[in-house]
Amino acid sequence: MVGDFGVGKTTFIGSASEITPLRTEEPMTQASVGVDDLEGLDTKTTTTVAMDFGRITLNPRLALYLFGTPGQRRFWSMWAGLAEGAVGVLVLVDSRRLAGSFEVLDQIETHVPAPFAVAVNHFPDTPRHTADRLREALDLLPEVPIVDCDALDRTSAINALVTVADHAIALRTAKGIPT
Secondary structure, eight states, X not given: OEXXXXXXXXXXXXXXXXXXXXXXXXXXXXXXXXXXXXXXXXXXXXXXXXXXXXXXXXXXXXXXXXXXXXXXXXXXXXXXXXXXXXXXXXEEEOGGGTHHHHHHHHHHHHHOOSOEEEEEEOOTTOXXXXXXXXXXXXXXOTTSOEEEEOTTOHHHHHHHHHHHHHHHHHHHHHTTOOO
8 A cells, every 4th residue: 555645544554454553653753844744634743664564364365465655755665665466556545635646656657566546535524526536637547446435444445455456356357367
């Protein structure tokens, strides 16, 4: 899972994971002033400094490992490595702060060799937009799935993960790759 700073990746992993997630949240310090954009994030006091990790057991022989990355640009170099061998990537966006998602999506499209889907995390004050409008605003290809989600809600988070898994399976099937 990737996304801009403050979109809810840590919360999402915590909601979806069946285990207590490994979190690398640390208090934000003066070093982030002027570097990390806190506009619209008045209550944010911590940030992920390495990654978050969770797990969902799909059946006795298969588990889905969830990796949540930091959103700040200085950590983007780790994304491609984490995505190596991944079924897919879920890009979490906050429609109140879409501008931060453009570079994130560009990074995924150009540097991460995995299928991706976009999940729009709905905060209490998030304006609702249609998928078509978001697709246009984010300049996404028609085949990229967009799903609404609430990172605080486990069922909603799981549904977003199902969306990216279904998309990855469909792409593999279309290419004749066994799933």
